[in-house]
Amino acid sequence: KPVILWLRRDLRLHDHPAMVAAAKDGAPVICVFIHDEIVAQTGAAAKWRWGEAIASFAARLEEIGSRLILRRGEALEVLQALVKETGAEAVHWSRAYDPASTARDKAVKTALKEEGIEAQSHKGHLMFEPWDVTTGKGEPYKVYTPYWNAVKGRGVEPPCDTVSALEPPQTWPESETLDDWQMGAAMRCGAAVLAQYACIGEASAQGRMAAFLGQKIDGYKTARDQVDQNGTSNLSENLTYGEISPRSLWHAGWSRMEAGSAGAETFLKELVWREFAWHLLYHFPKLDHANWREEWNGFEWRRDNNEAEDWRRGRTGEPFVDAAMREMFVTGQMHNRARMIVASYLTKHLLTDWRVGLRWFEDCLTDWDPASNAMGWQWVAGCGPDASPYFRIFNPATQAEKFDPKGSYRRKWIAEGAKNPPQTALHYFEAIPKSWEMTPDDRYPDPLVDLKAGREKALAAYERHRNG
Ligand code: FAD
Numbered sequence: 001k002p003v004i005l006w007l008r009r010d011l012r013l014h015d016h017p018a019m020v021a022a023a024k025d026g027a028p029v030i031c032v033f034i035h036d037e038i039v040a041q042t043g044a045a046a047k048w049r050w051g052e053a054i055a056s057f058a059a060r061l062e063e064i065g066s067r068l069i070l071r072r073g074e075a076l077e078v079l080q081a082l083v084k085e086t087g088a089e090a091v092h093w094s095r096a097y098d099p100a101s102t103a104r105d106k107a108v109k110t111a112l113k114e115e116g117i118e119a120q121s122h123k124g125h126l127m128f129e130p131w132d133v134t135t136g137k138g139e140p141y142k143v144y145t146p147y148w149n150a151v152k153g154r155g156v157e158p159p160c161d162t163v164s165a166l167e168p169p170q171t172w173p174e175s176e177t178l179d180d181w182q183m184g185a186a187m188r189c190g191a192a193v194l195a196q197y198a199c200i201g202e203a204s205a206q207g208r209m210a211a212f213l214g215q216k217i218d219g220y221k222t223a224r225d226q227v228d229q230n231g232t233s234n235l236s237e238n239l240t241y242g243e244i245s246p247r248s249l250w251h252a253g254w255s256r257m258e259a260g261s262a263g264a265e266t267f268l269k270e271l272v273w274r275e276f277a278w279h280l281l282y283h284f285p286k287l288d289h290a291n292w293r294e295e296w297n298g299f300e301w302r303r304d305n306n307e308a309e310d311w312r313r314g315r316t317g318e319p320f321v322d323a324a325m326r327e328m329f330v331t332g333q334m335h336n337r338a339r340m341i342v343a344s345y346l347t348k349h350l351l352t353d354w355r356v357g358l359r360w361f362e363d364c365l366t367d368w369d370p371a372s373n374a375m376g377w378q379w380v381a382g383c384g385p386d387a388s389p390y391f392r393i394f395n396p397a398t399q400a401e402k403f404d405p406k407g408s409y410r411r412k413w414i415a416e417g418a419k420n421p422p423q424t425a426l427h428y429f430e431a432i433p434k435s436w437e438m439t440p441d442d443r444y445p446d447p448l449v450d451l452k453a454g455r456e457k458a459l460a461a462y463e464r465h466r467n468g
Contacts, residue, residue, distance in 0.1 A: 001089045002028040002169045004082055006075075007068065008101075008242075010094040010124050011057035012202045015159035015245035018122035019166075022092040028169040030086055031061055034079075035072040035181050038100055043363035044186035045332045046240070049198060051183025053241035056201030058178075066166040069175040076108045083117055085173050091117060094124035094242070097278050098370045099285040127156045127246050128275050130282035140283035142385045147276050148269060159248045193431040197331035198237065198366060205238035209249065217256055220263030224270075227324075227335045227409040233267070236367035237333060239274070246271060277371035280385055287384070288374035289355065296383035299465050301353035307448050308352045311345070312360050313436055314413075314428070317447035320396040320404065321345045323413035326428045330413075332366030337403050343380035344394035349454035351461060354381035390462050393455050415440035 005022040013019070022029045033054055042050060058068035071078045079091055091112055096105060105121060112119035123129060128151050134140060141147040184191045199208055212233040216223065223231025238244045250271055257264035281287045291297055302308075310316050314325035324338035334342070339361075346357045358377045362368055378384025382392075404410060413428065415421035421440055429440055 002030050002086050004079065004086070004088045004091045005029050005031045006079065006091055006093040007031055007033045007057070008093065008096060009240065010242035011053045012205075012243055012245065013060060013064070013164075014162040014202065014206075015124075015248050016094070016163060017124050017160055018092045018094045018120075019163050020160050021120065021122060022090070023163060023166055026167055027090075029066065029166045030069060030082065030088065030169055030173065031066060031166070032069040032071060032078070032082060034075050035070070035176075036075045036078070036104070038104065043365070043368055044184075044188070045191075045194060045364050045366050046362070046368040048184035048187055048191045048194065049200075049237070049332065049366040050241060051178055051181065052195075052198060052200045053243060054183075055178055056243075060202060061166070064163070064165050065168060067168070067172055067175070069173055070178065070181070072176055072181065075104055076111055079108060079112065080115070082173060083112075083115075086169060089118060090120065092120050092122060095121045095129075096125065097130060097282045098288075099281075102282075124245065125242060126275055126278055127151075127250055127271075128154070128279070130279045133279060140279060141276070142280070144273065144276050144386050147279065148272050151272060151275070152268070156247055156250045156254075158251060159245055188433045189431055193330055193427050194332050194366065196427075197333070199234065200243075202243045205235065205244040208233065208235055208238065209244060209252065213252055213256065217253070217263045217267060218261050221266045223263075224266065225337050226403055227338050228404045228406065232336070234333070236369070236372075240367045240369050246274070274369070274372055277369070277375040280375055281371040284385070287378065288358070288370055291383040292378050292385050293383050293387070296381075296465075299383075300351065300461050301347065302351050303353060304356050305350075305352060307350045308346065308356050310445075310448055311342070311350060311352075311357075313432070313438065315438065315445045316345070317445040318345065318396045318451075319410045319414055319444075320400040323410045326413040326425070328361070328364050330424065330427045330431050332364065334365070335409075337399070338409075339376060340380055341394045341396050341399050343377055345396055347377075347381040348390075348393045348458040349449050349451065351458060354378065354383070391459060393458055395451055395455070397451060414444065416442050416444035 003022045005019055010016060010018065061068050082088065096102065109119045133147065133150055216231055220231060223229050235244060239246060250268065253264050253267045257268065284292065311325065314322040316322055321342050324334050324342045328334040343357055346352050347354050354377045358373060361373055375384060379387045382388060382390030411418065412422055412424045415425035426440060429438065432438060
């Protein structure tokens with residue numbers, strides 16, 4: 001009897017415990033991706049990118065004699081229908097950890113089991129299950145360093161073998177097409193520009209990993225902060241859709257660390273930041289919508305406003321901030337240091353609620369990850385677990401001197417005022433909607449706020465809040 005493998009953010013053949021379990025005993029496997037409410041609500045760029053990941057994975061399945069069935073609808077109803085059509089006796093999937101997905105998956109598991117169908121979830125998206133890592137008191141961790149200390153010596157299971165064949169069913173169930181789904185429909189100007197910067201699919205992800213291990217990992221510790229260097233792995237995009245497994249990255253990094261690579265331990269620590277973010281979101285579901293520290297409730301952050309709109313459009317007049325915002329709009333990604341700087345500028349210099357920024361990132365990032373995004377925003381805003389203290393206000397100008405000393409990052413993304421702007425900077429004007437009325441020939445805007453005055457205003461607001 002066939003077995004159903006429900007794919008979500010695990011679009012790969014390597015290190016896929018749910019796929020290995022489904023294929024065990026040589027049962028025919030029916031792979032399905034369900035376009036449900038959770039997929040429908042994904043931000044514009046991430047949804048487009050998810051569609052590309054699905055297309056690439058479907059082609060990969062064809063190479064091994066299988067197929068990806070696409071169905072739209074409520075997950076349980078789709079699975080029940082498929083079970084009925086195919087006579088499948090089991091459904092397997094890789095676990096998800098955000099509140100909406102865990103609620104959905106729990107309901108699916110209960111209902112299928114009641115109908116006598118085997119329903120099994122598996123590890124795959126994370127190295128450490130959120131419930132497996134607890135303090136001595138049996139509580140979840142709230143601070144990164146003790147979390148890192150708790151997991152670093154645990155050992156991570158080796159990746160499982162890459163699946164090289166899946167037994168097909170006697171007849172394939174009907175499938176919708178990706179064209180039916182229009183995954184890029186919410187993109188403001190279509191995805192043509194973004195597509196030039198994306199690195200889609202399992203094979204590309206493996207290539208990126210090899211390039212990182214071959215050329216960058218040794219210098220990663222220092223290069224990772226320089227926005228003018230491509231010193232990081234860029235693998236967040238692939239991790240988000242499960243085109244590469246965190247375990248395979250961990251083991252590659254670990255062996256480089258043992259071989260004496262100075263950057264490898266830093267890389268492992270970053271992978272664990274991702275785990276920590278999921279640990280937090282799983283245990284504290286409010287992470288993505290409410291101040292984690294309640295003493296921040298009532299702080300005078302402004303709701304959405306005109307300056308925040310200028311921030312979104314990359315025209316604050318602060319070149320580092322604008323370069324970063326444009327980088328994200330064009331490529332779907334932004335350097336980690338730049339993410340911290342633009343988030344600090346919005347929440348402090350512009351005194352705007354961190355959730356305004358969180359939502360814009362959610363709409364623009366192709367590596368959007370609900371846990372890392374929420375943790376990052378709350379960390380910078382000062383209201384999150386293990387957060388940077390509020391009074392640590394990044395100055396975009398001095399940050400630029402340090403991390404973009406020759407100005408190449410800013411030149412790469414800002415066309416106004418440049419004699420021969422690079423293609424990257426011009427791409428921005430292809431990607432934005434006409435209604436923004438911006439052209440490369442415009443005069444570059446004056447700063448929205450004086451950096452010193454903005455900083456003092458933010459600190460004064462903080463003092464007022466602390467003093468009640
Ligand atoms: P590398 O430096 O090569 O690191 C390797 C991997 O470690 C990354 O791919 C990522 O999975 C993980 N990692 C690295 N830094 C962090 C971090 N600070 N937090 C959590 N995991 C980390 N990351 C996302 O994947 N999706 C998001 O939506 C996201 N939103 C963010 C929002 C803000 C405000 C901030 C400050 C950070 C955010 N991050 C997010 C974290 C980080 O910026 C990105 O993971 C990183 O820039 C990805 O680039 P990379 O793959 O080259 O990272």
